[in-house]
Amino acid sequence: MLVKVAINGEKHEADVEPRLLLVHLIRETLRLTGTHIGCDTTHCGACTVLLDGRPIKSCTMFAVQAHGREITTVEGLEQDGKLHPLQESFMSEHGLQCGYCTPGMLMTSVAFLKKNPKPTEDEIRWAISGNLCRCTGYVNIVKAIQHAAATMQGGA
Amino acid sequence: MAPRTTPEVGGMGHSIKRKEDPRFIRGKGTYVDDVVLPGMLYLDIVRSPFAHAKIKKIDTAKATAIPGVLAVITGKDLEKYNLHWMPTLMSDTQMVLPVEKVMYQAQEVAAVLATSRYAAADGAAAVEVEYEPLPVVVDPKKALEPGAPVLRTDKKDKKDNHIWHWEWGNKAETERAFAEADVTVKEDIYIPRIHVASIETCGCVAHFDKVNDKLTVWMTTQAPHAIRTVFALVAGHVGLAEHKIRIISPDIGGGFGGKVPVYPGYVIAVAASVLTGKPVKWIEDRMENLQADSFARDYHITAELAAKKDGTLTALRIKTLADHGYTDAAANPSKFPAGLFHVCTGSYDLKAAHVEVDGAYTNKPPGGIAYRCSFRVTEAVHTIERMVDIMAHQLGTDPAEFRMKNFVKPEQFPYKSALGWEYDSGNYAGALQKAMERIGYAELRREQAEKRKRGQLMGIGISSFTEIVGAGPSKHFDILGLKMFDSCEIRIHPTGKAIARFGTKSQGQGHETTYAQILAEELGIPAKDIQVEEGDTDTAPYGLGTYASRSTPVAGAAAAIASRKVLDKARKIAAYLLEAAPEDLVYEPGKFSVKGAPNRVKTIQDIAFAAYTNHPQGMEAGLEAVSYYDPPNLTYPFGSYICVVDIDTGTGDVKVRRFVAIDDCGNIINPMIVEGQIHGGLTMGLAPALLEEISYDEYGNVQGGSFIDYLLPTAVETPKWETGNTVTPSPHHPLGAKGVGESATVGAPAAIANAVVDALWHLGVRHIDIPITPPKIWKLLRAKGITD
Numbered sequence: 038m039l040v041k042v043a044i045n046g047e048k049h050e051a052d053v054e055p056r057l058l059l060v061h062l063i064r065e066t067l068r069l070t071g072t073h074i075g076c077d078t079t080h081c082g083a084c085t086v087l088l089d090g091r092p093i094k095s096c097t098m099f100a101v102q103a104h105g106r107e108i109t110t111v112e113g114l115e116q117d118g119k120l121h122p123l124q125e126s127f128m129s130e131h132g133l134q135c136g137y138c139t140p141g142m143l144m145t146s147v148a149f150l151k152k153n154p155k156p157t158e159d160e161i162r163w164a165i166s167g168n169l170c171r172c173t174g175y176v177n178i179v180k181a182i183q184h185a186a187a188t189m190q191g192g193a
Numbered sequence: 194m195a196p197r198t199t200p201e202v203g204g205m206g207h208s209i210k211r212k213e214d215p216r217f218i219r220g221k222g223t224y225v226d227d228v229v230l231p232g233m234l235y236l237d238i239v240r241s242p243f244a245h246a247k248i249k250k251i252d253t254a255k256a257t258a259i260p261g262v263l264a265v266i267t268g269k270d271l272e273k274y275n276l277h278w279m280p281t282l283m284s285d286t287q288m289v290l291p292v293e294k295v296m297y298q299a300q301e302v303a304a305v306l307a308t309s310r311y312a313a314a315d316g317a318a319a320v321e322v323e324y325e326p327l328p329v330v331v332d333p334k335k336a337l338e339p340g341a342p343v344l345r346t347d348k349k350d351k352k353d354n355h356i357w358h359w360e361w362g363n364k365a366e367t368e369r370a371f372a373e374a375d376v377t378v379k380e381d382i383y384i385p386r387i388h389v390a391s392i393e394t395c396g397c398v399a400h401f402d403k404v405n406d407k408l409t410v411w412m413t414t415q416a417p418h419a420i421r422t423v424f425a426l427v428a429g430h431v432g433l434a435e436h437k438i439r440i441i442s443p444d445i446g447g448g449f450g451g452k453v454p455v456y457p458g459y460v461i462a463v464a465a466s467v468l469t470g471k472p473v474k475w476i477e478d479r480m481e482n483l484q485a486d487s488f489a490r491d492y493h494i495t496a497e498l499a500a501k502k503d504g505t506l507t508a509l510r511i512k513t514l515a516d517h518g519y520t521d522a523a524a525n526p527s528k529f530p531a532g533l534f535h536v537c538t539g540s541y542d543l544k545a546a547h548v549e550v551d552g553a554y555t556n557k558p559p560g561g562i563a564y565r566c567s568f569r570v571t572e573a574v575h576t577i578e579r580m581v582d583i584m585a586h587q588l589g590t591d592p593a594e595f596r597m598k599n600f601v602k603p604e605q606f607p608y609k610s611a612l613g614w615e616y617d618s619g620n621y622a623g624a625l626q627k628a629m630e631r632i633g634y635a636e637l638r639r640e641q642a643e644k645r646k647r648g649q650l651m652g653i654g655i656s657s658f659t660e661i662v663g664a665g666p667s668k669h670f671d672i673l674g675l676k677m678f679d680s681c682e683i684r685i686h687p688t689g690k691a692i693a694r695f696g697t698k699s700q701g702q703g704h705e706t707t708y709a710q711i712l713a714e715e716l717g718i719p720a721k722d723i724q725v726e727e728g729d730t731d732t733a734p735y736g737l738g739t740y741a742s743r744s745t746p747v748a749g750a751a752a753a754i755a756s757r758k759v760l761d762k763a764r765k766i767a768a769y770l771l772e773a774a775p776e777d778l779v780y781e782p783g784k785f786s787v788k789g790a791p792n793r794v795k796t797i798q799d800i801a802f803a804a805y806t807n808h809p810q811g812m813e814a815g816l817e818a819v820s821y822y823d824p825p826n827l828t829y830p831f832g833s834y835i836c837v838v839d840i841d842t843g844t845g846d847v848k849v850r851r852f853v854a855i856d857d858c859g860n861i862i863n864p865m866i867v868e869g870q871i872h873g874g875l876t877m878g879l880a881p882a883l884l885e886e887i888s889y890d891e892y893g894n895v896q897g898g899s900f901i902d903y904l905l906p907t908a909v910e911t912p913k914w915e916t917g918n919t920v921t922p923s924p925h926h927p928l929g930a931k932g933v934g935e936s937a938t939v940g941a942p943a944a945i946a947n948a949v950v951d952a953l954w955h956l957g958v959r960h961i962d963i964p965i966t967p968p969k970i971w972k973l974l975r976a977k978g979i980t981d
Contacts, residue, residue: 054311061310070227071220073446075392076479080900083392111220124218128210131869135701136217137224137393137446162908169900171392171447172701174872175908 045113082168132181204714244893261312393446416738487560523561532568654948663746689798696736715756717783742932845971878941
């Protein structure tokens with residue numbers, strides 16, 4: 038089946054099996070390997086991307102379901118050589134270690150801060166509860182999101 | 194201690210930002226599944242639905258008829274090359290693919306090779322296997338009963354399921370101490386089977402280049418060099434020589450011990466690549482990862498502790514049954530079948546101790562890896578910390594006061610434990626005191642007493658653990674005969690920049706940053722000018738890898754020693770340039786100056802340039818060094834954790850209200866990274882304490898084989914950790930540092946369990962096995978008539 042998607046603002050089309058998972062379209066057909074796979078049951082969130090601005094787990098969606106829609110992956114966060122404030126804050130607050138959950142965590146956070154620009158700590162923790170991290174204990178991820186929220190509020 | 198170098202140089206003590214992060218936050222890391230080679234084939238594995246069964250027939254016809262499926266590999270195919278079995282790290286044997294029978298649910302039965310991931314999966318689903326189920330042995334206690342079905346029928350002389358008996362300590366002295374004791378306590382403690390569940394699963398891309406006879410394997414491994422040697426030893430007879438094997442461990446998405454072993458999937462992928470001459474990718478899915486990869490823990494412990502009336506602890510006695518699954522594939526140093534479990538006297542000055550461990554075979558997956566812990570140390574710490582707490586409660590003494598009384602005192606270091614370890618340094622009372630002040634211990638006890646009057650359940654738990662990391666001195670420590678040294682090789686370029694390569698492999702710990710900081714500290718070359726590489730056996734010096742918190746204690750020490758070798762030569766070159774005697778030069782990081790003439794200076798950059806452009810006649814050009822560091826002793830990080838829990842009497846839910854962790858890992862290289870390691874370690878301590886367990890039903894069906902029922906903590910269950918530290922340098926480590934990555938995982942579960950029991954002690958509760966789940970507490974509260 039022919040599937041047409043826009044990924045990070047760039048139009049792509051591919052002839053795929055109807056059962057091809059969106060994450061495999063992204064990673065294998067289009068070779069954007071920043072989106073990762075960590076489970077088979079939609080629990081870990083390593084594969085989180087934005088579909089028309091909403092975070093979804095791309096391991097539980099067929100590529101053809103994304104036909105005609107816009108996808109943003111971690112590779113699309115940096116604009117004109119400028120990192121997204123969340124990318125900056127994950128670095129400055131030590132919000133990552135092995136880096137494997139990081140792209141999914143970033144995508145969830147990007148969508149969350151758009152919806153809730155001034156979150157409480159509790160709201161942040163619930164917002165990222167669909168993304169598992171085994172390295173950081175979440176403390177610094179929460180701090181990174183708070184830091185980015187403050188930066189973005191500050192008129193960035 | 195203030196850092197010795199400027200922030201620009203970024204030596205020890207600076208929280209410099211990580212060199213790894215710019216690629217990770219852009220999604221530009223390279224993990225194994227990101228590696229794609231032209232013509233690459235995919236491997237998928239057929240797994241057994243039975244825990245114990247004869248394989249009567251494998252029919253591959255339907256699978257091979259699927260477009261894209263090239264072959265189905267079975268044990269019989271590997272048997273032709275004598276590759277159907279492989280040795281384990283503990284010199285037992287493990288099936289790569291079975292010929293006669295399967296020994297656990299989810300065991301590899303056959304492998305399908307195909308042109309795409311999806312075709313391989315289709316093929317795996319279409320392979321038809323006929324099984325004849327056999328009696329299943331799940332309980333290790335029953336496994337050792339007379340008449341139990343003998344599982345390892347492949348071992349000709351094996352008449353039971355007993356693997357080994359191991360004991361340590363002075364039995365007679367311990368018995369005497371128990372006979373003379375005023376008070377003794379005894380408890381059965383089960384530390385359940387758990388899984389590291391790194392977010393990246395395991396996998397590899399194997400590429401055998403038939404023209405050059407060279408095998409390259411990109412592999413999720415924490416120990417690439419040892420793996421290369423193992424491959425050469427196991428497959429030497431089919432022509433794989435060590436110089437023709439290259440293991441590349443790229444970015445690794447978490448390891449925690451789970452990426453130390455060699456799993457059958459790796460070996461099948463290598464065999465498939467050697468046979469076809471094409472690159473072969475094998476990536477396990479999460480269910481395969483949880484159900485078939487190495488487990489951790491699974492220790493059935495009976496512990497006894499003896500004390501005098503006045504509360505002085507005297508002796509510890511432990512008997513343990515270790516469930517190893519169908520083979521002993523533990524990742525321990527060879528001489529230690531129960532790892533370092535005999536550090537179980539912990540932080541306490543005991544006069545006598547004796548430990549016995551027996552290993553048993555069952556129909557479960559093999560393993561015995563660490564789960565972010567140094568060789569069975571969590572088992573040891575959990576036991577002693579639970580027992581000390583039980584004894585304190587039994588004597589009616591405050592658990593903090595009781596610990597203070599029985600700690601090894603600062604002036605006793607170096608301290609020889611009753612079980613023969615020489616603890617390098619410590620100040621246990623200092624750490625506990627700091628934790629008590631930070632959390633407001635006395636006030637919490639008052640609050641608890643108040644709440645108890647109102648029927649509310651609140652508990653305060655302490656864990657004052659001692660870790661043992663940095664294996665290890667080569668006189669005691671080896672894996673398959675390979676001594677547990679580690680290495681660093683430094684090359685300084687003419688323009689004063691450097692590259693350093695190591696025998697370890699980071700899985701998120703930030704080695705590229707911390708190792709650069711060690712070199713910056715020693716050489717004065719800015720950390721940003723130092724490139725750190727690991728994980729490629731063709732380029733890095735040989736080392737035993739990263740696990741058991743050994744990178745800083747061993748490879749970090751190698752970095753310091755190699756740097757000092759570089760400085761020895763640099764001093765001679767500086768002397769030549771300054772026309773002074775080498776012994777007349779004064780060194781401070783980054784520059785040599787002439788004693789008494791501080792303006793006569795040569796920087797490390799000047800010296801590096803001269804090493805290639807103007808070196809003294811009679812001296813070799815270049816500026817480089819290598820160190821293979823063999824530590825004289827292990828390092829003993831420690832800490833005191835205090836946890837406050839509130840128990841919901843309606844649901845049995847345990848809420849961790851506060852958790853203060855005071856850690857001491859000696860001198861600190863990067864405070865930001867150390868704190869991050871502790872946050873992560875604490876969360877992997879909370880996990881088995883409250884959530885995680887892999888259990889089996891009577892048929893050997895795995896419970897907890899996916900993230901649906903194997904519960905990793907999310908940000909919601911994880912409390913806001915409160916961390917702090919004390920600094921007691923290691924006297925024998927060149928930088929005074931100790932390991933840190935695992936301390937918190939080792940120390941945290943006991944603090945949580947102790948807090949829960951503390952909340953319930955007045956109801957007659959002495960012990961609860963982890964994980965302490967709401968149903969467990971709810972049932973207990975019902976039995977006590979607290980809830981209905």
